[in-house]
Amino acid sequence: MLKGKHLIEPSDFTVNELEEIFTLADDIIQDPNKYLDACKGKLLATLFYEPSTRTRFSFEAAMLRLGGQVFGFSEASSSSVSKGESISDTIRVVGCYADIAVMRHPKEGAPKLASKYSDIPVINAGDGGHQHPTQTLTDLLTIRSYKKSFSNNVIGLCGDLKFGRTVHSLVKALSRYENIKFVFIAPPELKIPSYITEELTNHEFYQTSNLEEAIPELDILYMTRIQKERFFNEEEYLRLKGYYKLDHDKLNNAKDDMIILHPLPRVDEISPEIDNDKRAVYFNQAKYGMYVRMALILKLLGGDIIC
Structure with a gap:
């Protein structure tokens, strides 16, 4: 109960x-x-x-x-x-x-x-x-609805993985399911904290800064914004803002049944041209x-x- x-x-x-x-x-x-x-x-x-x-x-x-x-x-x-x-x-x-x-x-x-x-x-x-556990429940329900199972998926998490509480919660939650591969896509300054990856002893994962190279193998792409409010230095934020932008060109190499999630709000990391793509499910996710x-x-x- x-x-x-x-x-x-x-x-x-x-x-x-x-x-x-x-x-x-x-x-x-x-x-x-x-x-x-x-x-x-x-x-x-x-x-x-x-x-x-x-x-x-x-x-x-x-x-x-x-x-x-x-x-x-x-x-x-x-x-x-x-x-x-x-x-x-x-x-x-x-x-x-x-x-x-x-x-x-x-x-x-x-x-x-x-x-x-x-x-x-x-x-x-x-x-x-x-x-951010209720966002995680949202993410899990969305994945469950579209993929029918949490297991046997490759999930790429892209953007601010250092400060992204939605990412931290989702990784911890998914780590309890079997045969999930994690791909952490972030600039070096915003890479996933080691205390999160240390818990992935039963899962395969790797880190990269290159979204284009990672996208072909993904079943799920979880995009996040670079969070201005988490930076102490505005110059550092402006340097990293716009580091990733998902557009049609990048999606050309993605699987037809890959789904794109985003906890929102979106800034500029997903082009509006993607909104009508069948793989873009972030508004249904909301x-x-x-x-x-x-x-x-x-x-x-x-x-x-x-x-």
């Missing part, structure tokens, strides 16, 4: 528990009307200390489509944090009003700290460059994010139909 649990990183749930969430998400996709009142009378608190569009909207849409309600803040300056309130006090107070909470924070470990003081389920919606969050909320509140 997932009722009452926190989701701070993907490994908090077993592979079987993840499959429960994906199976429920599939059912919601097939018959969303069945779940219109599943969370009637329940409240979701959104505690976003860092700006977000897709993740926050996705959670809000998920709860509203389940018949629940949402309250919260979209930046720290509009909360009592601006007065110096601690995370532990904030979550204690929020727990007096809400049934479940979602937190995004620029500091790594902040949602985990909140979960230690919370009487309600806490979901990590991204903490610094550390983890929609899967709402469905998987609906399933997650239901599971943490203790029900498949009625919370």
Whole structure:
């Protein structure tokens, strides 16, 4: 049972528990009307200390489509944090009003700290460059829907692999499945951290800075943007910005059934000309994010139909 649990990183749930969430998400996709009142009378608190569009909207849409309600803040300056309130006090107070909470924070470990003081389920919606588990659930559901299996795939992860919390979460999650080959595509300055690759003892992987050479063998290409907000030096950001750009020429050598994922927002790493290519599934991926969050909320509140 997932009722009452926190989701701070993907490994908090077993592979079987993840499959429960994906199976429920599939059912919601097939018959969303069945779940219109599943969370009637329940409240979701959104505690976003860092700006977000897709993740926050996705959670809000998920709860509203389940018949629940949402309250919260979209930046720290509009909360009592601006007065110096601690995370532990904030979550204690929020727990007096809400049934479940979602937190995004620029500091790594902040949602985990909140979960230690919370009487309600806490979901990590991204903490610094550390983890982004619900984006990982989104990515996994998308891969599962298009590839039917996580195993026996070659996945290339391209862009900012140093600070990319979506990449870190996805690699850790996929490492629990069999026969997956990882190709890490990044400039030397933004290569995948060693603490991530050290966990891939049962998987083949290699690192390269050349997307064109890697793309022919890929079943899945996971593009990411160079994240300006993670750089201390703007000159360094501007030097690396635009390092990769996926366009038709690069796709000419890709498999016909390769899928292109992106956690969004996109800047300039995927040309808009790719959007109509059948392999580009990143906007469908965003929609899967709402469905998987609906399933997650239901599971943490203790029900498949009625919370």
